[in-house]
Each structure stands twice: as C-alpha cells, then as structure tokens.
Amino acid sequence: MAREEVNIAKGLGKGVEIVEELRNKKSADNLFAGIFNGSPPFDDVASISWLRPSAEEKQKRDKVIHDLVRFLIRKVDLYTIDNEASVPLEIFKGMAELGLYGMKVPEGLGGKGLSNSSYLDALGYAASWSSAIYIVLSAHNTIGCPFPVMYYGTEEQKAKFLPEFVKWPTAFCLTEEEAGSDAANIKTHAVRVREGNKIVGYRLFGQKWYTTNIILSDGVALARYLAVVARIVNHRDEIENEKDYRKFCYGLFIVPTESKGVDVGTRNTFIGMRGIHNSNPKFNDVHIPIFNLIGERREDWESDRGWGPREGSGLKVAFESLNTGRIAIAKGCLGVAKQALNISRWWSKKRSQLGGPLQNKELVQDKLVYGASNILAMEAMINYASNCFENGQDVRLEAAAAKVFCSERTWQIVDNMMQLRGGRGYETWQSLSRREITPPDDMIWLGSRPNRIFEGANEILVQFIFREGTDKYIKAGMPLMSKDSSIFEKARAVLNLVGYYVRSMQLWSSDKFKSHEIHEKFIQHRSGRLARKVITKSVRYRTELAVKQLTLDRLSRISINLGAMLLSLAYARRLNYDRMFYDYSQLADVFCQATRKEVESLFSDLDSNDDDLRYKVSKELLNDKFDDLLLGGIIPITEYDMRGPKN
Incomplete structure (x- = not known):
C-alpha cells in the first residue's frame, strides 16, 4: 500500500488494513467503474456476445440441464425436504451419478467441463425448484474445494484432487464466531511443522461457523474434503499477541474430513432453507501435509517475510x-424471482375478489409488471458479470453489484407474491395442504431472506462497490488525505481531480440505443453527475468520507441503478433480435422509467438529508434516552431471557 493508504486504513481498523493489503491493486475498468468515472461504456455493453455458447458447449449444457430437470421433477420432493429439514442420502448419490459435483471441472479430470455461464444456467433451474439442492450444488461447485484448486492449484494438485472432488460435495470454511466480513478476526490457525529449516506440514486448530455441506447428521460428515482458510503461524500464541497486520499470513488448505481431529459437530437449523446441511466444525491439532496448501507462489513474500511456498494468499483466493x-x-435469486412471479401470475388468474379476477386490478398488475421488468434487469446483470468472468476480466464490481441488486429485487418480488397470496401465503404448506393445493409460498419467502446476507452482507458490499469503483479518484487524490504530503504532491492531486471533473462533463453515446435515446441520455448525464459528486464529496470530507456510510451507500446505489438500466436496454435489444415475436424493450422501458425516479431521489438525498440529525439521535438512543417511550408498556427481553427454553 502507498503511505497515504496505510494511514487512512489504520484509522478504519485492522480488518480494513488487511483487505487493503490483499485487494487487487489494479483499478477496475468494466461497466460500473466506467459509470463512477462518468464514462459509461455504451458500445462495449451493446456489442457483447451475451453468452451465446458454441454448438459443443450448448450440447453439453443442454444435456446437463435436461438430466438435472428430470432428476429434480422425478426425485426431489421439495415438500418432504422442508418437512424433514434434510436432503435424503439417495439424493446426494443421485446428483453424484449425474456428475453434478463436477459441472465446471475439466472433462479430462472427470468433470462436465461447463463454462461458468452454462453452469449458472443449470444452477438457476435448481434454485427455482429447491433451495436445498441449489445450496448443495452452489456451495460445492462455486466456492467449495474445486474453485481454489482449479484456479490456484499446481498441475499435481489438480491431478490429485479434482477427480476426487467431482464424486461428492465439498465445503468452504471461512466464517467464524467473530469473523464475518472482518478478516482480521480469523482465529483458526495452522502452525508450521518443520524439519530443520524446511516446512513439511501444518497443525490446524480452531473453529469455523456456518459451513455448508459439511455435515449429514450430528457427528457424521457429509463432505469428504474442506477448503479451510486459516492464519499461518510459527507458534499458537501469535494469534493473540501479534498486532502487526503485515505479518498476518493466511493460507487455504484442503482438509479431508476423515482426518484425526476434525469434528463436524451438530447440525445448525434455520427458519428457512431447511434442507441446508450446515454446522460449526472444530479442528483440534489436525495434521495437514504441505501438499494440501493451495495458493500462488510469491517469491517476494518468501524472501522478504520468510513465508513458505504458497503461503500468504489464502484470503486472496477466498475473496x-x-x-x-x-x-x-444472484443467479439463485433470479430462479426464485421467476418462480415467485410464476406463482403470482397463476394466483392472479385463479383468484377473484371484489367483483373480478385479481389480474384485472391495477395494483396487482403493477406488482406483476414490477416483477417482470426487474427480472429482465437481473438476468442482464448476471449474464454481463458472467460474460466478463469468462473473458478473464475483473468482475469484483460486477459480481457485487449483481448480488446486491438481485437479492434486494428478488425479496421485493417475493414479498409481492406473499401479499397477493394473502393468508394462504403466511400459512404453512403443511396446514394449507389439508384443504387445497398449495405452492411453496412459505419456503420461497423464508429461503429468500438470507440472500441479502450470504457472500457478504449488502451493507458491506455497497461500501466495497464504492471503494473499488472510485479507485482512480482515491489514487489521484490520496495526497490531499495525508498530513505528510508535500505542497507539490497536494497541488498535483488537485490538478488530477480537476482533470477527472472536467472529463466527467464529456458526453458518451452510442448509436445502438437510438430507440431508447431518452434513457441513454439520462445514463450519460447522471453518470457524469455521479463522478462529479464523488470528487466533490471526497474533497469535502477527505478521510472522513470512509465513515460516511449513508453517503457511500447512495453513491454506490446510483451506480448500480445506472448500470442496471444500461444492461437492461442492451439485453432487451439482444432478446428482440433473437426472439422477434415479443418486444422485450417494453420491459426495459418500464424498468428504466421506475429506476430514473430512484436515481433522482438518491441524488437529492446526497445534498439534502438529515444524516447529522439521525447520527445525533442514534447516540442518544444508544445511551438509553427515550426508554420511557421505547420500552414503556412492554416486557423487554434481556440476555437472561435469551437462554432458550427454561425447562
């Protein structure tokens, strides 16, 4: 990190320092970075392939999806899984027989060799049918053991591990009791084992939380292998005593669950996603061969810091x-959103109230159109992010934006479904099915809520989007934020920011969006305005901007919305070309009209808000002021009452 970045990061805590040290130092340069910079890449977005697979890829994808859909319909009873809160062992075996644990693994190593986009297509079908099956497949194929080995493993590691991973689910172990989004709090640690000066292995200690796919039943492992992120130390007491984050060394280890000292514990249960096989595993002096450490080799780390081969990149691989x-x-959310809209449309045709079918009521129609238009935007964002990933581009911004947008829009679509279903939606399917047929309303509702938490809480991700999207500004203006900068450095920083400010006034356009020129111009102007707001807010608040979370949230959400608008227009244009019987641009128009209002409201709130008042009131609230109002007339639940059943 540059000197100024170190000083600012220190003020935000050790966790931020570590993330800054490990983050990709190259500024992002795709869609959302362009929007932050005031230069939306209209032509690039308009000309992307939108994931048209080759004939060979299409054949492989269609075969996997055909087998998966047939398996889901014939074998997977989503009601039984929810009722028993467990996926039957024969279902796990059936997915193994279909090769679903190796969808992205190369064919030469026993997998299906699907592209990321084809894999996501299959995942969407699973999510629309059963959250439990979607979770099993995604936790394994997306973030489980195959990913780190495929992208960071040596050829020898790939040859040994990948043929094993395609046979059965694996699990990813990152979260801990005190380590969610804050990596500095990871306590699980691997102690180096040496023979002389040579590192020959590690001894693993600690506990992880919320590990999916790890457990079949209490004390019985489901996963055969785990990808465990841990700090690497010479002595166990370093975990508590070492304060210099620059000496924090992280590794990602492949750990067989049959290893002595691995305890999968007891299953966690949740109010939704009841088929999830999740627990908090413990590691007590688990021996790990040095071969099982996955990561890139950094000779500078080995020489400067004294770390062993492939040590130090564990968190980077995890990120x-x-x-x-x-x-x-995001793809899972899309599958759920489509299913929720399907149920909403079915019910609006079937149900009559106040003199006619629900489908004839404007308020109902508005909910349906909201769902359809946002599904278009969601699919566009997901396909764009996947397209960038397959082209080897940096997707940190696109992935975060897609996750935030899709999880929040899906939740609203699902909430609209619940409102249309009325009391039937809130009644459990077990109860309602005694009187009539019942869609899985409650399963969809309860299963959708965690998506705003999984893989990074949305509140954290919008701050991340701002940090990554404005990296060029941060680098240009960094001397202004440091007391140690010289007058010359500060003057140069001012000139750099003025240059960005002036360039943000340049209008960017494309002849590809002439049919929606009004929306194109809106995106142009508001993107430039966003860039100027970022610059002026940065100059005004300087180092304090990092803690102005409401301001950062608004700026990030403006960029997300503008990106969603542009992508929905481009995607509708492609769909109209491919499927000439329908005019998908109508959905894009509806989405853009509504999103324009959101963007304008966010801009308004940037300069006219009551943030300072709310901050002042929150401090008084946390100091127990207003308790006569807030706690009067109730029996406040205390920690004593939170211990669970008294019997």
Missing part, C-alpha cells in the same frame, strides 16, 4: 471465490 459466489447467489 476471488466469493466473486463467483456472488454471481451464483
């Missing part, structure tokens, strides 16, 4: 896997 994981979450 990279989370990029693809966020796209997979």
Whole structure:
C-alpha cells in the first residue's frame, strides 16, 4: 500500500488494513467503474456476445440441464425436504451419478467441463425448484474445494484432487464466531511443522461457523474434503499477541474430513432453507501435509517475510471465490424471482375478489409488471458479470453489484407474491395442504431472506462497490488525505481531480440505443453527475468520507441503478433480435422509467438529508434516552431471557 493508504486504513481498523493489503491493486475498468468515472461504456455493453455458447458447449449444457430437470421433477420432493429439514442420502448419490459435483471441472479430470455461464444456467433451474439442492450444488461447485484448486492449484494438485472432488460435495470454511466480513478476526490457525529449516506440514486448530455441506447428521460428515482458510503461524500464541497486520499470513488448505481431529459437530437449523446441511466444525491439532496448501507462489513474500511456498494468499483466493459466489447467489435469486412471479401470475388468474379476477386490478398488475421488468434487469446483470468472468476480466464490481441488486429485487418480488397470496401465503404448506393445493409460498419467502446476507452482507458490499469503483479518484487524490504530503504532491492531486471533473462533463453515446435515446441520455448525464459528486464529496470530507456510510451507500446505489438500466436496454435489444415475436424493450422501458425516479431521489438525498440529525439521535438512543417511550408498556427481553427454553 502507498503511505497515504496505510494511514487512512489504520484509522478504519485492522480488518480494513488487511483487505487493503490483499485487494487487487489494479483499478477496475468494466461497466460500473466506467459509470463512477462518468464514462459509461455504451458500445462495449451493446456489442457483447451475451453468452451465446458454441454448438459443443450448448450440447453439453443442454444435456446437463435436461438430466438435472428430470432428476429434480422425478426425485426431489421439495415438500418432504422442508418437512424433514434434510436432503435424503439417495439424493446426494443421485446428483453424484449425474456428475453434478463436477459441472465446471475439466472433462479430462472427470468433470462436465461447463463454462461458468452454462453452469449458472443449470444452477438457476435448481434454485427455482429447491433451495436445498441449489445450496448443495452452489456451495460445492462455486466456492467449495474445486474453485481454489482449479484456479490456484499446481498441475499435481489438480491431478490429485479434482477427480476426487467431482464424486461428492465439498465445503468452504471461512466464517467464524467473530469473523464475518472482518478478516482480521480469523482465529483458526495452522502452525508450521518443520524439519530443520524446511516446512513439511501444518497443525490446524480452531473453529469455523456456518459451513455448508459439511455435515449429514450430528457427528457424521457429509463432505469428504474442506477448503479451510486459516492464519499461518510459527507458534499458537501469535494469534493473540501479534498486532502487526503485515505479518498476518493466511493460507487455504484442503482438509479431508476423515482426518484425526476434525469434528463436524451438530447440525445448525434455520427458519428457512431447511434442507441446508450446515454446522460449526472444530479442528483440534489436525495434521495437514504441505501438499494440501493451495495458493500462488510469491517469491517476494518468501524472501522478504520468510513465508513458505504458497503461503500468504489464502484470503486472496477466498475473496476471488466469493466473486463467483456472488454471481451464483444472484443467479439463485433470479430462479426464485421467476418462480415467485410464476406463482403470482397463476394466483392472479385463479383468484377473484371484489367483483373480478385479481389480474384485472391495477395494483396487482403493477406488482406483476414490477416483477417482470426487474427480472429482465437481473438476468442482464448476471449474464454481463458472467460474460466478463469468462473473458478473464475483473468482475469484483460486477459480481457485487449483481448480488446486491438481485437479492434486494428478488425479496421485493417475493414479498409481492406473499401479499397477493394473502393468508394462504403466511400459512404453512403443511396446514394449507389439508384443504387445497398449495405452492411453496412459505419456503420461497423464508429461503429468500438470507440472500441479502450470504457472500457478504449488502451493507458491506455497497461500501466495497464504492471503494473499488472510485479507485482512480482515491489514487489521484490520496495526497490531499495525508498530513505528510508535500505542497507539490497536494497541488498535483488537485490538478488530477480537476482533470477527472472536467472529463466527467464529456458526453458518451452510442448509436445502438437510438430507440431508447431518452434513457441513454439520462445514463450519460447522471453518470457524469455521479463522478462529479464523488470528487466533490471526497474533497469535502477527505478521510472522513470512509465513515460516511449513508453517503457511500447512495453513491454506490446510483451506480448500480445506472448500470442496471444500461444492461437492461442492451439485453432487451439482444432478446428482440433473437426472439422477434415479443418486444422485450417494453420491459426495459418500464424498468428504466421506475429506476430514473430512484436515481433522482438518491441524488437529492446526497445534498439534502438529515444524516447529522439521525447520527445525533442514534447516540442518544444508544445511551438509553427515550426508554420511557421505547420500552414503556412492554416486557423487554434481556440476555437472561435469551437462554432458550427454561425447562
């Protein structure tokens, strides 16, 4: 990190320092970075292939999807899985027989060899039918053991591990009791084992939380292999005593669950996604061969820091896997949103109230159109992010934006479904099915909520989007944020920011969007305005901007919405070309009209808000002011009451 970045990061905590150290230092340069910079890449977006597979790829994809859909319909009873809160063992075996645990693994190593986009297509079908099956497949194929080995493993590691991974689910172990989004709090650690000066292995200690696919039943492992992120130390006491983050060394290890000292614990249960096989595993002096350490080799780390081969990149590999994981979450949301809209449309035709079918009521029609128009935008964002990934481009912004947008829009579509279903939606399917047929309303509703938490809480991701999207500004203006900068450095920073400010006034256009010129011009102007707002807010607040979370949230959401508008227009244009019987641009128009209002509201709130008042009131609230109002007339639940059943 540059000197100024170190000083600012220190003020935000050790976790931020570590993330800054490990983040990709190259500025993002795709769609959302362009929007932050005031130069939306209209022609690039208009000319992308939108994931048209080759004939060979299409044949492989269609075969996998055909087998998966037939398997889901014939074998997977989503009601039984929800009722028993478990996926039957024969279902896991059936998916193994179909090769679904190796969808992205090369064919030469036993997998199906699907592209990321083809894999996501299959994942969408699973998500629309059963959240439990979607979770099993995504937790394994997206962020489980195959990813780090495929992208960071040596040829020897790929040859040994990948043929094993395609046979059965694996699990990814990152989260801990005190380590969610804050990597600095990871306590699970691997102690180096040496013979002389040579590192020959590691001994693993600690506990992870919320590990999916790890457990079949209490004390019985489901996964055969785990990808475990841990700090690497020479002595166990370094975990508590070492304060210099630059000495924090992370590794990603492949750990067989049959290893002595691995305890998968007892299954966690959740209010939704009841078929998820999840627990909090413990590691007590688990021996790990040095061969099982996955990561890139950095000679500078080995020489300067004294780290062993492939040590130090564990968190980087984990962060990279989370990029693809966020796209997979978005795809799962899309499958759920389409199913929720399907149920909403079915019910609006079937149900009559107040003199006519629901489908004839404007308020109902508005909910249906909201769902359809946002599904178009969601699919466009997912396909664009996947397209960038397959082309080897940086997708950190696109993945985060797709995850935030799709999880939030899906939740609204699902909530609209619940409103249309009325009391039937809130009644459990077990109860309602005694009187009439019942769609899985409650399963969809409860299963959709965690998507705003998984793979990074949305509140964290919008801050991440701002940090990555404005990296060029941060680098240009960094001397202004440091007391140690010289007058010359600060003057040069001012000139750099003025240059960006002036360039943001340049209008960018494309002849590809003439039919929606009004929306194109809106995106042009508001993108430039966003760039100027970022610059002026940065100059005004300087180092304090990093803690102005409401401001960063608004700026990030403007970029997300503008990107969704542009992608929906481009995607509708492609769909109209491919499927000439329908005018998909109508859906894009509806989406853009509504999103324009959201963008304008966000801009308004940037300069006219009550953030300072809310901050002041929150401090008083946390100091127990207003308790006569807020706690009066209720029995406040205390920690004593939170212990669970008293018997």
